[in-house]
Amino acid sequence: MESLKYKALALDLDGTLTDSNKNLPPENKEALWKAMDLGVKIILISGRSVMGIRGLAKELEFEKRGGIIAAFNGGKIFDYQTGDIIQELMFPKEAIADTCAIVKKHGAQPLSYTDTHIVAETDTDEYVLRECKCNSTTVEKVSNLPEFLDYPIPKILGAGKHERLLKARDEFLAKYSHICDSFFAESFFLELAPKGVAKDKALSKICDYLNISRKELMACGDGLNDISMLEYAGLGVAMKNAYPETLSKADCVSPFTNDECGVAWAVETYILNS
Numbered sequence: 001m002e003s004l005k006y007k008a009l010a011l012d013l014d015g016t017l018t019d020s021n022k023n024l025p026p027e028n029k030e031a032l033w034k035a036m037d038l039g040v041k042i043i044l045i046s047g048r049s050v051m052g053i054r055g056l057a058k059e060l061e062f063e064k065r066g067g068i069i070a071a072f073n074g075g076k077i078f079d080y081q082t083g084d085i086i087q088e089l090m091f092p093k094e095a096i097a098d099t100c101a102i103v104k105k106h107g108a109q110p111l112s113y114t115d116t117h118i119v120a121e122t123d124t125d126e127y128v129l130r131e132c133k134c135n136s137t138t139v140e141k142v143s144n145l146p147e148f149l150d151y152p153i154p155k156i157l158g159a160g161k162h163e164r165l166l167k168a169r170d171e172f173l174a175k176y177s178h179i180c181d182s183f184f185a186e187s188f189f190l191e192l193a194p195k196g197v198a199k200d201k202a203l204s205k206i207c208d209y210l211n212i213s214r215k216e217l218m219a220c221g222d223g224l225n226d227i228s229m230l231e232y233a234g235l236g237v238a239m240k241n242a243y244p245e246t247l248s249k250a251d252c253v254s255p256f257t258n259d260e261c262g263v264a265w266a267v268e269t270y271i272l273n274s
Contacts (some may be wrong), residue, residue, distance in 0.1 A: 010043040012221035019259045031264040045070035049113045052135030072154040074202020089194040090152045097146035106168040108160025112153045127159035159188035165190040184224045197227035202209040237266045
């Protein structure tokens, strides 16, 4: 472990670790197991909920091999093996109703999460259903989302067309930038999160927990919300299919897409062959 240049590897999921069908390619899994055998700590960091990450953690055998889950873009971070909570941030309760209203005002759909489902006021919207697919779950349809959300939630997601979400983001931040953050995970997913939620900030917490420096961290991503993570890590690798903005901020770009196992290439090139 002491001789490893990169002692931890942070991986975005959708568009990076998983293929377009949200499956984990065997080539990626085998490469990660080899890295884990060397002592590299794997971090699954995603806008997905905990329920949307657990399946991949099980596939990678986190129970016996160890690993870190950073769900909701780092809003909830925990050590999978020990259960240690590294960070848990909750959306301000006083802003829930107005945030949902802002998203709906601009023609998009607000949604949030229970332990087992996506919760929204529609179960037919195409963008809401995309989030269901990412989390391998279904919609619990409710008549009034703010009234239903009478429990602590990690975030609200605005789902819809990008140009509508841009307007929703501007209005949201004008009111709540002092207690909340906002960013795009995908062009059609607007993250409305508690203050301090971002992948780079999450990885800083995780590095402290693992007692490693950011130079000893490698990260792979493709999305707009991965930019801060790629800039923070000692080595930031973008998938070939990444957003142009993400490609421009990466230290290097994989010659392969997520469907061509770009993560396996990155692991083999910068960890296994180093």
